[in-house]
Amino acid sequence: AQSVTQLDSHVSVSEGTPVLLRCNYSSSYSPSLFWYVQHPNKGLQLLLKYTSAATLVKGINGFEAEFKKSETSFHLTKPSAHMSDAAEYFCVVRVVGGAGRRALTFGSGTRLQVQP
Amino acid sequence: DGGITQSPKYLFRKEGQNVTLSCEQNLNHDAMYWYRQDPGQGLRLIYYSQIVNDFQKGDIAEGYSVSREKKESFPLTVTSAQKNPTAFYLCASSIEGTGRVNQPQHFGDGTRLSIL
Numbered sequence: 001a002q003s004v005t006q007l008d009s010h011v012s013v014s015e016g017t018p019v020l021l022r023c024n025y026s027s028s029y030s031p032s033l034f035w036y037v038q039h040p041n042k043g044l045q046l047l048l049k050y051t052s053a054a055t056l057v058k059g060i061n062g063f064e065a066e067f068k069k070s071e072t073s074f075h076l077t078k079p080s081a082h083m084s085d086a087a088e089y090f091c092v093v094r095v096v097g098g099a100g101r102r103a104l105t106f107g108s109g110t111r112l113q114v115q116p
Numbered sequence: 117d118g119g120i121t122q123s124p125k126y127l128f129r130k131e132g133q134n135v136t137l138s139c140e141q142n143l144n145h146d147a148m149y150w151y152r153q154d155p156g157q158g159l160r161l162i163y164y165s166q167i168v169n170d171f172q173k174g175d176i177a178e179g180y181s182v183s184r185e186k187k188e189s190f191p192l193t194v195t196s197a198q199k200n201p202t203a204f205y206l207c208a209s210s211i212e213g214t215g216r217v218n219q220p221q222h223f224g225d226g227t228r229l230s231i232l
Contacts, residue, residue: 009156034220036223041204041225041226041228042225042226043120043122043206043208043223043224043225043226044159044206044208044223045223046220046221046222049220090158090159103149103161103164103174104159104161104221106158106159106160107158108156108157108158109156109157109158
């Protein structure tokens with residue numbers, strides 16, 4: 001079975017400083033991993049995805065994530081936070097289950113606050 | 117622009133009443149999904165459909181029903197049997213099929229359901 005754990009429920013940074021949102025996963029197979037962002041009362045927007053190609057994945061808005069198999073981690077980073085980055089972030093693993101089921105398993109989310 | 121449209125944005129339900137949430141997509145995606153989001157939690161899968169006229173239960177299907185008569189539409193009915201329906205409901209879609217198992221899901225902006 002697949003699962004994903006986001007290690008911090010809240011992260012607060014100052015504008016212009018680096019962002020690190022941590023995610024660990026467990027999977028019986030080579031996983032597909034995603035990071036999504038959700039702004040208040042909105043749907044989820046895809047930031048980036050890992051699908052067994054390059055281990056360092058670049059996404060939109062300056063975010064990137066590194067897949068580390070030995071650590072079963074997929075942490076999200078950004079060199080310099082912007083006020084508009086304040087949102088909820090979800091780490092997600094793709095499940096390929098019985099009968100062709102293909103659905104996503106979501107972490108519980110990390111709320112990012114950016115202080116001026 | 118292609119996308120997923122959910123309506124209404126806010127919905128109120130009386131005790132014992134069934135309500136239907138609309139989800140329409142013009143992305144020509146085969147698969148569609150319904151998720152429930154509760155405060156401070158990730159998303160949980162209610163139902164999914166990989167093709168027209170077929171759908172499968174997710175992790176929390178009790179008290180919900182769906183139909184998939186058209187590729188573009190995947191309405192969700194919250195029945196009176198769902199005893200705790202207050203939540204944010206998100207609809208998603210994705211391309212599926214051979215060679216496309218790692219494609220991300222695209223989300224609508226959600227419907228917030230409350231009990232009167």
